[in-house]
Amino acid sequence: MEYSYDNKGLREPLINRTFNPVPLFIQEVNASDIISFPTYAPDGPGVYSVILEVNDKANNSKYSRQVAIYDRTSNISTSSIHLIDVTTASKLTNFTWQTSQFSKIDVSWSGHFMNEVHEKGHFLEKILDYVPRLSDGKFGRRHDYKKILPSFDDNDGVRNRSFIPNIKSIIRFDTVGRQGIPMSTFPKTAWQDVTPLNDNKSFPLMDIRDGDSYQIWIRAHDIMGNSKVDYTAVHFDRSPPSVSKVKIEYNIDDGAYPFSRFTVVLIVVIIVLVFLGRTGRLQPAKQHDQNEEAIMKMKAKINFYTIKVGRHKNVLQFIGSVEDEVRGPMMILEYCSKGVLKQFLEAIKSNISVDIDERLYRIVFGICLGMDFLASKKVVHRRLAARNILLNGMYEPKITGFGPDYISDEGDDKSERERIPIKWLAPECMNSTKHANELSDVWSFGIVMWEIFSLGETPYPGLQSREVPGKIKQGYKMKKPERCDDAYV
Structure with a gap:
């Protein structure tokens, strides 16, 4: 029809x-x-x-x-732009911290779930x-x-x-909310239908204290019986910051020395500096220019994350920035307790199980979602590798290591030239990433998958970086990773 x-x-x-x-x-x-x-x-x-x-x-x-x-x-898909938001939480924390009332939370998932085939074909009209x-x-x-x-x-x-009532071709939602430490697995029981059909819901809270967390799972159903689960979590804290009283200890005038230890150290430092200067080993540094350049780069990166990158569950979250009189501007980023993906892969080599295999698949899928989000924002990574993926407490991958622009490799100063990770880059980017694009990031994503399913091995084993471009031109391909099924080679 x-x-x-x-x-x-x-x-x-x-x-x-x-x-x-x-x-x-x-x-x-x-x-x-x-x-x-x-x-x-x-x-x-x-x-x-x-x-x-x-x-x-x-x-x-x-x-x-x-x-x-x-x-x-067809299946139900989730949007990387329209997320599950706890709207009663603070917008400044990307809806992850609730700092006011603890009696309820309001959750919205507008536009997050959709059966794209049914929606484009108007199947439910x-x-x-x-x-x-x-x-x-x-x-x-x-x-x-x-x-x-x-x-x-x-x-x-x-x-x-x-007409069949629906929201983006989803005919039913059911939810679960639980207090406690967030988990990556979803509950089997206690699901409640959202009636009438809606894409938001309030969850009453009881006995919530500072430091507690509350996790919400949303499950969407289409008319063909397909379902999709996604979740978010919110943390609670309304306690004000504490400021310790500053205590100053003065030097003792009647001690063994009539001057402070700091004075002794200062005299020693001056003697050393005079000696280095007279022997020609101490050269003046352009400290001011370097500081100004570093400050400008950091401000550019802060603006880049604030304006262009946005928020996605598989991209390292930019929380905010602070200005320090001594060190200049600094970024506050999401904490990932499980560390770097490459180190995690190397650590699990002797502890492989079915659960670990499933976790690897989820990590790959999460990286794919994060890179798809960056591509939708016209952001080119240029440095995608397992060392630039972090894992949070639930082993969700968080993409990092990208910035607002590439480093020029055309300067006279060799220290300013671009350091190119040849083994992770597409052939057209092995001399410079100036013209890198979404397609070259896809090549790097393939290398990252090889890293994951080889449990942290370095790509192109047995080859040095300078040998890789020539081998690729000759049609060389790496062997199947250890944990990769033959069906997907």
């Missing part, structure tokens, strides 16, 4: 002067004591109508219609009246030819003529 934007509903393709739609399947069945009912398997997902014509021996006819959704391939074929008009000889009476139309079942 096709969607009519004028009438806002699904209908069978109409006959017009330039197009005469042909049914996808036609079969005649003779009436008998044992009827062999025909079957038909469509080529792809869609909403299909079945028209039954019944004739008697006098050639009198009646028509009926049934509507069905055929879909064996209302079914329009069947338009009689070959009609000569109200006073013609073939008036209402092949008309389907309302009593013979599809008014039963789930996919009938009526």
